[in-house]
Amino acid sequence: MTTILLTVIGSRAYGLVGPESDVDLRGVFVAPTTAFWRFAKPPTSVEGPEPERLDWEVEHFCALALKSNPTVLEVLASPLIRVCTPVGAELRALLPAFLCRQAAATFTHTCRRQLDRALAPERPKHKQIMHVIRLGQTALRLLRTGELSIAAQDRAALLAVRDGETPLAESVAWAERVLADLAAAVPDSPLPETPDTARVQDWLISVRRRFLDDADPA
Structure with a gap:
């Protein structure tokens, strides 16, 4: 599994940090495409190894983002980036495709x-x-x-x-x-009614192709 994006969300990213604020880490990883050909599929999310860290597999992450999950969208908008590979940068650039009314x-x-x-x-x-x-x-x-x-x-x-x-x-x-x-x-919002699912899917397919041979093109 390859981490393509890891950011800090929560109070530290909002500018509301206090003495008791945790470091909330949220990220995205890509499992090798061949791993999905087995009966035992890769996990959709993984906790740790750091405290308060949760990473989503890229397909599950995109599915949640297409439903406007607030926490997932914040991963793409956070200014506090710990890891961002070229594939992770592509995902962050895809943020407008997820945004809708x-x-x-x-x-x-x-x-x-x-x-x-x-x-x-x-x-x-x-x-x-x-x-x-x-x-x-x-x-x-x-x-x-x-x-x-x-x-x-x-x-x-x-x-x-x-x-x-x-x-x-x-x-x-x-x-x-x-x-x-x-x-x-809502009625006057410049956002589209629904997300650009086709654009997201095309990108996800490209990721699966790039990770086909267990290589690390991230």
């Missing part, structure tokens, strides 16, 4: 799920609410501009939410406003 529904669903968890009766989680707002703002900017940037907006205000300096009701209201704005931005 479908992201609004996927990001909103993720935000809603996180917000519900953050407001669980046992104890509100201010950090999680901060990330809901940040993710919603990221999606809103994507819908309005057609480009994905994961750098946090309103950094000081977001940190105030994280640290519990902003009243809980105000933080939740902010999150709700962002999600409402996100829904309203």
